[in-house]
Amino acid sequence: PPGRKVLIVYAHQEPKSLNGSLKKVAVEELSKQGCIVTVSDLYAMQFEPRATRNDIVGCLHNSEEFNYGMETWEAYKRGGLSDDLIAEQKKVQEADLLVFQFPLYWFSMPAIMKGWMDRVLVQGFAHEFPNCYDSGLLKNKLALFSFTTGASKEMYAKGSISGDIRYLLWPMQHGIMHFCGVKVLAPHICFAPEYVSEEKRKEMLNAWAQRLKSLWKEEPINCSPEWYFK
Amino acid sequence: PPGRKVLIVYAHQEPKSLNGSLKKVAVEELSKQGCIVTVSDLYAMQFEPRATRNDIVGCLHNSEEFNYGMETWEAYKRGGLSDDLIAEQKKVQEADLLVFQFPLYWFSMPAIMKGWMDRVLVQGFAHEFPNCYDSGLLKNKLALFSFTTGASKEMYAKGSISGDIRYLLWPMQHGIMHFCGVKVLAPHICFAPEYVSEEKRKEMLNAWAQRLKSLWKEEPINCSPEWYFK
Numbered sequence: 001p002p003g004r005k006v007l008i009v010y011a012h013q014e015p016k017s018l019n020g021s022l023k024k025v026a027v028e029e030l031s032k033q034g035c036i037v038t039v040s041d042l043y044a045m046q047f048e049p050r051a052t053r054n055d056i057v058g059c060l061h062n063s064e065e066f067n068y069g070m071e072t073w074e075a076y077k078r079g080g081l082s083d084d085l086i087a088e089q090k091k092v093q094e095a096d097l098l099v100f101q102f103p104l105y106w107f108s109m110p111a112i113m114k115g116w117m118d119r120v121l122v123q124g125f126a127h128e129f130p131n132c133y134d135s136g137l138l139k140n141k142l143a144l145f146s147f148t149t150g151a152s153k154e155m156y157a158k159g160s161i162s163g164d165i166r167y168l169l170w171p172m173q174h175g176i177m178h179f180c181g182v183k184v185l186a187p188h189i190c191f192a193p194e195y196v197s198e199e200k201r202k203e204m205l206n207a208w209a210q211r212l213k214s215l216w217k218e219e220p221i222n223c224s225p226e227w228y229f230k
Numbered sequence: 231p232p233g234r235k236v237l238i239v240y241a242h243q244e245p246k247s248l249n250g251s252l253k254k255v256a257v258e259e260l261s262k263q264g265c266i267v268t269v270s271d272l273y274a275m276q277f278e279p280r281a282t283r284n285d286i287v288g289c290l291h292n293s294e295e296f297n298y299g300m301e302t303w304e305a306y307k308r309g310g311l312s313d314d315l316i317a318e319q320k321k322v323q324e325a326d327l328l329v330f331q332f333p334l335y336w337f338s339m340p341a342i343m344k345g346w347m348d349r350v351l352v353q354g355f356a357h358e359f360p361n362c363y364d365s366g367l368l369k370n371k372l373a374l375f376s377f378t379t380g381a382s383k384e385m386y387a388k389g390s391i392s393g394d395i396r397y398l399l400w401p402m403q404h405g406i407m408h409f410c411g412v413k414v415l416a417p418h419i420c421f422a423p424e425y426v427s428e429e430k431r432k433e434m435l436n437a438w439a440q441r442l443k444s445l446w447k448e449e450p451i452n453c454s455p456e457w458y459f460k
Binding site: 051 | 280335376409458
């Protein structure tokens with residue numbers, strides 16, 4: 001709906017890839033709806049994935065023994081995080097919906113996107129005990145994981161060698177997003193696009209565009225062990 | 231036992247941290263046993279976590295549309311991967327045991343270590359369909375995930391909000407190591423070291439040293455959905 005703000009965090013090296021096309025479709029469809037869409041194109045930004053002392057501007061709280069979680073928490077409170085983190089946090093703060101678009105790497109997101117999670121979702125900003133899970137500091141936001149796989153849908157079925165695809169969503173959807181209070185929409189998964197026809201890939205893009213048309217009417221999943229492990 | 235080779239892939243910024251001490255204990259104990267121990271200290275190496283075109287030396291197989299998995303596979307076959315990847319692959323190839331030592335970040339490993347997985351375990355080197363899972367190319371090796379958590383053991387119990395800790399081990403142990411044919415030893419977990427006494431932390435270091443004494447007699451876990459999800 002007009003005015004809703006969407007942040008797409010996108011991790012693919014190649015604009016011509018299916019991930020690139022899925023991102024483009026989302027920008028177009030959501031813009032057409034009147035949403036304000038921002039994209040963090042992580043590879044193009046050469047986003048830094050490593051959690052280091054460079055993320056803190058100025059003096060450390062404890063320079064004797066570096067503790068990343070503690071230092072970024074303290075830095076957040078005094079406005080002393082590095083500029084790239086402040087910029088990403090501002091995008092997150094303003095967004096109603098976070099879309100993560102990526103190719104599945106090793107049952108998870110690519111390291112560059114994991115680094116975005118590690119560095120941006122700082123304590124004090126995204127959570128602050130006991131404000132986690134349903135009372136996480138990013139509550140009232142939605143998240144959606146949209147990704148492509150190498151393996152087929154059959155290989156990610158319950159009972160097959162790679163297990164139910166939901167098993168691998170637990171750390172990302174529950175461990176990260178739910179922990180921060182974000183409600184999770186059903187994932188959008190394009191299975192094995194490298195092994196299907198050009199026609200089938202076009203259908204995948206159309207299906208994504210179609211889903212986006214009614215996205216704002218969707219109910220979040222019940223993000224609890226039952227959803228993942230039955 | 232004398233001559234066994236161990237690679238410790240270590241991801242902590244601070245040598246004085248518990249992770250730093252756990253790494254040190256492992257180097258000392260395993261060396262005492264006569265093992266040949268190598269450490270990849272990822273932050274000290276400023277290890278690159280991003281999967282990019284820079285990982286391929288020379289021309290691309292398909293310069294029209296960059297496909298990281300395809301390009302690194304082709305580059306591996308012609309000896310055209312970047313030097314840092316070749317160096318890590320050599321360490322993996324020689325190792326009988328891989329130990330991953332890290333603080334849990336967001337139900338997973340820190341991005342710098344995920345980048346090591348994404349970039350080092352290239353198709354052709356670590357797996358090559360249908361050589362995956364039990365016939366993965368790194369079979370006859372062992373892996374052990376040794377990590378610290380922020381939350382307590384109680385918070386990672388079945389039925390509690392963060393779920394059984396085994397749930398989050400699935401992508402790392404099964405999705406990565408088992409996929410490459412590596413057999414997985416039981417994880418070694420130090421819960422919430424930041425919230426316990428100095429004495430308790432010393433006990434944690436002793437327990438790790440003790441476990442390492444009989445490590446080579448351990449049987450790998452049965453790395454299947456049952457182990458993780460009961």
